Amino acid sequence: MSDQGNHTYRLIKRKILFAALEKYGKDTPSNAIAKILYRDYPEFFTSKEMARGHIRLYRGKSGKDHRNTIVTTKYYKNEKV
Numbered sequence: 001m002s003d004q005g006n007h008t009y010r011l012i013k014r015k016i017l018f019a020a021l022e023k024y025g026k027d028t029p030s031n032a033i034a035k036i037l038y039r040d041y042p043e044f045f046t047s048k049e050m051a052r053g054h055i056r057l058y059r060g061k062s063g064k065d066h067r068n069t070i071v072t073t074k075y076y077k078n079e080k081v
Helices: 003-026 030-040 050-058
Strands: none
Touching: 003 030, 003 050, 030 050
16 A cells, blocks of 8 residues: 555544544443444454554553654543542
8 A cells, every 4th residue: 555545544544433432422431432443344443452442542541652642632531530
């Protein structure tokens, strides 16, 4: 895949992920959303764990170093008090 094709693929994948995060909200477990993404978009999420990893990244649950590199904090899931 060319660099342009790879970039387009990543943008589509991100749009799918963001749409799912919007639809299911912050209270739906990452694992549940991952199952849906893997079932509905296997060409973009080749395993449930891959989908879950992306969800965790955009929810701010993949460690401090990763939180500094993502494009939005809109989907961060707050810690329970």
